[in-house]
Amino acid sequence: MSTYDHIYDIVRKIPHGRVATYGQVADLAQLYGKARLVGYALYRVDMRSSDIPWHRVINAKGEISQSPLRYGTDCLQQALLEEEGIKFSAEGKVNLREYLWRPEVLPVGEF
Numbered sequence: 001m002s003t004y005d006h007i008y009d010i011v012r013k014i015p016h017g018r019v020a021t022y023g024q025v026a027d028l029a030q031l032y033g034k035a036r037l038v039g040y041a042l043y044r045v046d047m048r049s050s051d052i053p054w055h056r057v058i059n060a061k062g063e064i065s066q067s068p069l070r071y072g073t074d075c076l077q078q079a080l081l082e083e084e085g086i087k088f089s090a091e092g093k094v095n096l097r098e099y100l101w102r103p104e105v106l107p108v109g110e111f
Contacts, residue, residue: 003029003031003037003041004041004044006029007025007026007029007031007037007038007041007042008041008045008052010025010028010029011025011042011052011053011054011056011057012051012052012053013103014053014056014057014101015101016053016084017084017085017086017099018056018099018100018101019056019057019058019081019086019094019096019099019100019101020056020057020058020100020101021035021057021058021059021060021096021100022035022036022038022039022057022058022059022060022065023035023038023060024100024101025038025057026038028103035060038057039065042054042057043067047073047076054077055076055077055080055081056081056084056101058077058094061093062093062094062095062096063092063093063094064077064078064092078092081094086099
């Protein structure tokens, strides 16, 4: 299994109505300190036809990471999260205390 496939398997586990951070996904994938790698992996996902809920991964500040490479996806990501009941503050932040996914420890190999 490739590193990206491993990341995608973890992202698929994020439940509806919850978010995870790039760093959190990296840690769960045992890719400590590699939050950007998670971002690169999610950049490759076909955002409209994929079974990978890429939109549930946000930055550690509770914000949608802006990217000039994915024009328009910032608004799409927020809309998809709002459809799942996730609320944004006036500053465009998600309350991580309320919406952060807190998985039980995933056993090694359960991906």
